[in-house]
Amino acid sequence: MGIIQALRGTRDILPEEVGYWQWVESVARDILNVAAYQEIRTPIFELTALFERGIGEATDVVGKEMYTFNSRGENPYSITLRPEGTAGVVRSYIENHLDVKGGIQRLWYMGPMFRYEAPQAGRQRQFHQLGVEVLGSADSRADAELIAIATDILQTLGLKNLHLYINSVGSPEDRQSYRQALVDYLTPYKEELDPDSQVRLERNPLRILDSKDKRTQAIVEDAPSIVNYLGTESRRYFEQVKARLTDLGIAYELNPRLVRGLDYYTHLAFEIVSDDLGAQATVCGGGRYDGLVAELGGPSTPAVGWAMGLERLIILLQQLQQPPAKTLDFYVVSRGEAAESQALKLATQLRRIGFSVELDLSGSAFKKQFARADKSGAVACLILGDEEAANQTVKLKWMATKEQNAIAQVELLAKTDELRRQLDTAGSYKL
Template sequence: MGSESLMGSIQALRGTRDILPEEVRYWQWVEAIARQILDRAAYQEIRPPIFERTDLFARGIGEATDIVGKEMYTFNDRATPPRSVTLRPEGTAGVVRALIQNNLYASGGVQRLWYTGPMFRYENPQAGRQRQFHQLGVEVIGSADPRADAEVIAIATDILQTLGLKNLRFDLNSVGNLEDRHQYREALVNYLMPYQDELDKDSQERLTRNPMRILDSKDERTQKITQDAPSILDYLGSDSKRHFEQVQQLLSNLGICYQLNPRLVRGLDYYTHTAFEIISDDLGAQATVCGGGRYDGLVQELGGAPTPAVGWAIGLERLIILLQQIQETPRQGLDFYVVSRGEAAEAQSLKLAQQLRQAGFSVELDLSGSAFKKQFARASRSGAVACLILGEEEAQTQTVQLKWMASKEQSAIAIADLLEKADELRGQIESLK
């Protein structure tokens, strides 16, 4: 390592980024809305580890996928002998492993679970796609009912609409069961083989190991070739057709508009039957905001009993980009900003701020020791509903100046009275927010 590297400032790694306080407000707002909607639907939060044994993802996601083959952060740990460990590239496999290990399905009931947190893939970074990225996901495990598919889709739609997103498209497909896909795979390969040399390099590799992923290629020539490829909807068996028709009817009953997209296959091997994406026309190349579907074979593949399941994940970075385009920074919702000047007043201001916080108010205490004029300027920028002012005179008389920021009205009040009137003050503040 050169001396310049040692002496220079340390930067965040490519593909990672700092989420600074101003942007964090958007994240907190999204998480609060999602938690509220999921709580109302009886979903319970689960928090699996960020790293797992590598074979969990190799078996769960599929060794032929780009994620497992090219994108995972994998390393040997310090165990004896060393174990291969991977930072999670997605959330579903870890949730299913937790379900099996902790026997969560022992009661025989349906598990409605949700999670949020960082995921890791070694991808080419661009707007809306980082190597450390964040997802919010839900999983309904233990139901093969088409209503479960419709329910998770309705909840995703509810979250995005509550956040105020516009210009969204909803693509829907069925990838059938294993038998359907086996027949379709054969037909697709037969169609593509004459064009093998014209396909892009990644698609040529996928032709033998994961041909359905070719339908998801972004290469223009490959896309043109696949335009006339067979449709998987023509290869669905009677059970798969019935399930898909019921899902479509349920979505129509809910007033959820969708368009069929037979080319939609998703990037993970574990999907069966329903597959869907919610897409924004305002995001450019990385347009998918939410993606998911049914994965009836994954629990058994990872060592559990045969158990149907369906779920989705929202990419939070992409969601935040959209929200920043349509929403101002969510307000912090500060109740009081406390300014003080002088040794006794500053000591009293800390005590007062803490007493108000314990009474349930949000309070920012100015710690600068600056002149009142500069502290008042910061109070104005803080977005607080009211400002509390303590000088030497107030410290001696155990009073405080209460200034309402909107009206500029100001009056002196005893600190004891201020604390006794907490409920009355709370009502006034809520009416002004």
């Protein structure tokens, strides 16, 4: 039997790439924390009915892309690996009575999602999303706040060439009126549409608007615009959102063809796209979904949210810049049984008082350990040999200047504040 490999559509995130992921996670967590958003962690598999009811049976996600299987036991039931995060968050909101416990809920999540589709750059069958949801607010400020937070995260990461596109898909009543107008327009062209769009014409015609087929795109170019079918209340709300964005200095462009791919959206729909990603340009997408909580059996609850595809975001960051390098304070080299034992103890003690320390575990000659110390990026090197072990000392070598001196191990551990100042003035490592 050959070597077992990762399944198609999955990939390992190796240590040299993990720095980007940790950077994104850290930036997002910091920005969301100061905005008073709380993290929620939901299961990666749920009852299939949750996604059928929440996302919509006529969507591509439910119809083609879900990983679904039966449970074990005498009375099996259908289970699905989550294809997106919002439905699970809403299920948790209802089940745990979060509306009663805390009023408006500002929630965020991060984790793997699963969809069966052709793997390509930035799109895997197991992929990762950062998502944010506000449940319980019908205020247009919630929409603008979410977009501002997404913008802050992307800009803090250093991304440029970003564009915000917005649209209103109106109320369910507005959408029904528009749906009929769209069907009336497209029906004479049915045979000219791509096969997927022909099916969508019966099941989910609004999805035809974001078809990637060039012939279909040309046909929908002259299709009716949903903007012309918005009711008075929908128009008022959309104008409020636009005014909020203008007040925040956030530039946007109207895109009347933007509908998003899931049935639960109402009113605002938006995407943030990058010019640096080619065909897979969307790095963040979301909108309002005022009917989803009630659809899933909860109380009538207005809500708005977005999700970022982390794989696409990481690809962008890798193209544009290096992540902030982690600073390593000390690299510890040792040779000899007593020295190696003391080196382990010293490294552990330094870590416990807050220093970052890498202990060379190779047992190889000093020359090879020093070479690894040079490559480690450490500010200083701690050296223990037979002599240092016998005297309970350690040699402290500054990597930038190559200066070194011997110091008692207990003294090194006692002078924490001075040691921190010396590490700072010796120069911290930058990639």
